[in-house]
Each structure stands twice: as structure tokens, then as C-alpha cells.
Amino acid sequence: MSASASQIDFDDRMLSLGLARVAEQAALASASLVGRGDEKAADQAAVNAMREQLNKLDIAGVVVIGEGERDEAPMLYIGEEVGTGNGPGVDIALDPLEGTTLTAKDMPNALTVIAMGPRGSMLHAPDTYMDKLAIGPGFEPGVVSLDMSPRERVEALAKAKGCAPSDITVCILERPRHEAMIAEVRETGAAIRLITDGDVAGVMHCAESEITGIDMYMGSGGAPEGVLAAAALKCMGGQIFGRLLFRNDDERGRAAKAGITDFDRVYSRDEMVTADVIFAATGVTGGSLLPAIKRQPGWVETTTLLMRSKTGSVRRMSYRTPLSSHEA
Numbered sequence: 001m002s003a004s005a006s007q008i009d010f011d012d013r014m015l016s017l018g019l020a021r022v023a024e025q026a027a028l029a030s031a032s033l034v035g036r037g038d039e040k041a042a043d044q045a046a047v048n049a050m051r052e053q054l055n056k057l058d059i060a061g062v063v064v065i066g067e068g069e070r071d072e073a074p075m076l077y078i079g080e081e082v083g084t085g086n087g088p089g090v091d092i093a094l095d096p097l098e099g100t101t102l103t104a105k106d107m108p109n110a111l112t113v114i115a116m117g118p119r120g121s122m123l124h125a126p127d128t129y130m131d132k133l134a135i136g137p138g139f140e141p142g143v144v145s146l147d148m149s150p151r152e153r154v155e156a157l158a159k160a161k162g163c164a165p166s167d168i169t170v171c172i173l174e175r176p177r178h179e180a181m182i183a184e185v186r187e188t189g190a191a192i193r194l195i196t197d198g199d200v201a202g203v204m205h206c207a208e209s210e211i212t213g214i215d216m217y218m219g220s221g222g223a224p225e226g227v228l229a230a231a232a233l234k235c236m237g238g239q240i241f242g243r244l245l246f247r248n249d250d251e252r253g254r255a256a257k258a259g260i261t262d263f264d265r266v267y268s269r270d271e272m273v274t275a276d277v278i279f280a281a282t283g284v285t286g287g288s289l290l291p292a293i294k295r296q297p298g299w300v301e302t303t304t305l306l307m308r309s310k311t312g313s314v315r316r317m318s319y320r321t322p323l324s325s326h327e328a
């Protein structure tokens with residue numbers, strides 16, 4: 001990587017269209033694998049396409065949130081350099097297919113996701129779990145916190161919204177580890193939208209609660225997904241808090257290798273994403289945020305959410321292309 005690369009300004013406005021293409025191409029590549037029961041093939045197709053497109057961008061990029069560490073991920077691994085090398089030095093967080101099982105089963109809210117910011121802008125989260133709590137924009141900082149119990153979180157948000165706890169809807173990943181949390185939230189009278197996978201979308205739903213009906217996200221999921229969700233909320237508005245969870249020394253070792261020293265730290269959105277970023281996500285299967293890829297005889301259409309945190313701009317862009325150019 002040339003020393004001058006990081007000195008070139010990160011022109012987020014011009015790069016954002018390139019980023020949208022990266023997300024679109026990953027989604028298009030997985031389109032023919034939606035509902036085919038093959039998670040690995042869908043993921044691999046998205047990874048290949050995302051990498052190919054990224055390497056066309058005039059950036060000196062480094063993957064900081066990727067498909068895993070070098071020895072376990074052949075492509076888009078953490079530390080991989082991407083782009084032509086002729087451009088600004090940038091950090092990239094990505095998940096070529098967030099919701100591989102959702103894609104394989106044709107269930108809602110599978111997305112391709114990518115965020116880009118200047119060097120050092122995103123937490124190098126290890127591939128561990130993270131305890132997460134998120135709400136949408138318009139609330140005082142810290143109105144809810146990870147240190148509150150699930151009941152306290154629901155009650156605090158209801159008070160801030162001026163409604164009853166029973167008017168709140170919480171999104172939670174359906175996992176045995178969340179049973180106690182789900183029971184406690186139910187006791188408040190709040191509704192719960194259980195999802196089987198895809199907590200980046202789960203968190204993003206909080207930022208558009210008038211469309212999605214979700215007020216709050218809570219529970220543990222992947223730490224890399226936590227950083228991607230923080231990047232999304234930095235653009236859309238909203239609060240997210242995350243605390244890394246470790247199951248063993250190997251995971252603590254991974255965190256230490258990523259430069260993390262305080263294992264109990266609660267990260268706020270702006271501590272996970274410390275500078276302005278751009279973010280793109282393309283819908284693979286349909287959901288309340290983005291429609292599914294549309295495949296018709298002769299053409300295919302995607303919709304991409306393209307956002308810049310500097311301006312808070314949120315675009316939904318649809319893209320139609322002849323099928324033959326992708327499936328010839």
C-alpha cells in the first residue's frame with residue numbers, strides 16, 4: 001500500500017456510488033441461489049462478486065470487518081487489501097451476505113452489507129458475540145443502556161416515547177440463550193418481533209420504526225455485525241451499545257490480537273464507528289427495509305439503501321439490468 005494513499009482525501013460523496021455497485025453486484029450474484037437451500041453457495045457467490053467489484057474501486061482499502069481471519073477465509077479476510085491502490089486509504093467493513101440461512105430458505109431481510117470510512121474509523125471487532133441494544137433516533141443519549149434489565153429498557157423507552165410499555169415492539173433473535181430475556185420483555189406487555197437471523201437488519205429496523213414497527217433491538221449476535229449495524233445507525237440516526245462476549249480464552253486471544261484491551265467495555269455507536277462513513281445495503285430477500293431482488297424473464301432488479309453519515313442522506317436506489325449480462 002503506497003504511503004501517499006492514506007493522504008488522499010476520503011471523498012465519500014463520489015465513492016458512495018461505487019459502494020452501491022459493490023452491494024448490488026453481491027446481491028445479483030446470489031439472486032439465483034435464493035431459496036435453493038445452499039447457504040455456502042449463496043455466500044460464496046456474494047463474496048466473489050463483492051471482491052471483484054471492490055477491486056475495481058480507486059481506493060487503497062483494507063478489510064477490517066470481513067469473512068474471518070486470513071487462515072479461515074480465503075477471500076475478504078480481515079487485513080486483506082482491496083481496491084486498485086490508486087486512491088484514499090480506507091477501512092472497509094462488510095458482510096457479503098448477511099443472512100445466509102435466510103437466503104437459502106427465502107426468508108425475509110437477507111442483505112448484502114458494506115461500510116467504508118477513513119483509516120481507523122471502525123472498531124476491529126473480533127469474530128465473537130456481542131451483547132447489543134439499539135433504538136432509533138430522537139431520544140436523549142443514554143435513555144436506555146446495556147446495564148438496565150430488559151424490563152427497565154422497555155419501561156425507559158416507553159417513558160421517553162410517552163406511551164405504555166405495551167405500545168413498544170422489541171426485536172430479538174430467537175435463540176435459546178435469549179429465553180429469559182424474551183420472558184422478561186413479555187412480562188412488560190411489550191410485543192416482540194422474533195427473527196431467526198439477520199441482526200444488522202434487526203437493528204436498522206429501529207431507525208425506521210414508522211415503517212418497520214420496531215422500537216428497540218436487544219440481545220446477543222455477532223460482534224462484526226454489531227459494528228456494521230453501528231455504521232448504519234451512524235447514517236440513519238439512533239443509538240446502539242455493544243459489549244463483547246467471550247466464551248473462552250481463544251476468543252479473548254482474538255480480541256487481544258485485534259487490539260482490544262478492556263474486555264468489559266461498553267461501546268457506543270460513535271465508539272464503534274469513530275468517523276464519518278458511507279454505507280450500502282442491497283436487499284436479497286424482501287423485508288420491511290428493502291424489497292427482494294426481482295427476477296423476471298430477461299431482467300433483474302435490485303434496491304439498494306445508500307447512506308452517508310456526514311449528511312445523514314438516505315437514498316433508496318433501484319437498478320435494473322438485463323439478465324443475460326449476469327447469467328450468460
Ligand SMILES: O=P(O)(O)OC[C@H]1O[C@](O)(COP(=O)(O)O)[C@@H](O)[C@@H]1O
Nearest residue numbers: 097098099100197198199221222225
Ligand atoms: O446464529 P448465532 O450464532 O446466534 O449468531 C447470530 C448471527 O448470525 C446471523 O443471524 C447471520 O449470520 P450469517 O449471515 O453469517 O449466517 C447474524 O445476523 C447474527 O449476528
